[in-house]
Amino acid sequence: MAIAATTINILGIVFLSHAVYSAYEHSLLPSSSLPTPPSSILPHIIDPKINLPLDITLETLFSVFLLCVGVVLSSPELKPIQWNVWAGRLERSKEARVVKEVGVGGGNPYAVLEERPGFLDIRGRRKEFAGWVREGER
Template sequence: MAVGATAINILGFVFLSHAVYSAYEHSLLPSASQPTPPSRLLPSFLDPRVNLPLDITLETLFSVLLLCVGVVLSSPELKPIQWNVWAGRLERSKEARATKEVGVGGGNPFAGVEERPGFLDIRGQRKEFARWVREGER
């Protein structure tokens, strides 16, 4: 689908470029420089200075729609939101099982949480405490 999405993006870009050029050329016409009648619906600061023809407006909207569809179709597959689903997929992959070093090309995604170099090592302290209790009994 990437080839089709690329073609849609290119087509949308061509249409958008043409619409921008057409709007620029229309703004240079002497008839476009005449003041437009004020709108009763819009406030004066939102009222356009140049009235664009309907075909340029429709071409601009069509090209933006094409670009939006092309970008959505060309985007990569979404990853799971839940951490455990992502980690389970990663741990089941061959690359993650073959990698032994953490942080290089895979490995256990929970290793950073399990090691926690900046946190207190409860297991290590529990072992030290058990050894201290055993030595104190002798």
């Protein structure tokens, strides 16, 4: 998917640059300095008063469309914004629980209510650890 998105993006950029370059080259042609017939659809004020060939216009539109699709496809996966989905992911997978930096990542933020670091029974923990070591030696 990532490769397809990148290809679409590159194609879009190439087409867009080509269209822009063609438009510029076309504007240098002596024929383009001729007065243009007034547009029949557009009002007088927003009439661009140039006569670009249709293929350049189409190419521009096509390249912009490609770029739009490519950018959407290459965006990172959306994060869950529903509480239960987010919480479910924390319970389900180890990967979602990884602590990336202080305050980012980590498992259930409410687990502290059951671990209670403020009331840590350090002596009990030490005894438990010593017991674990003794068991390992045996």
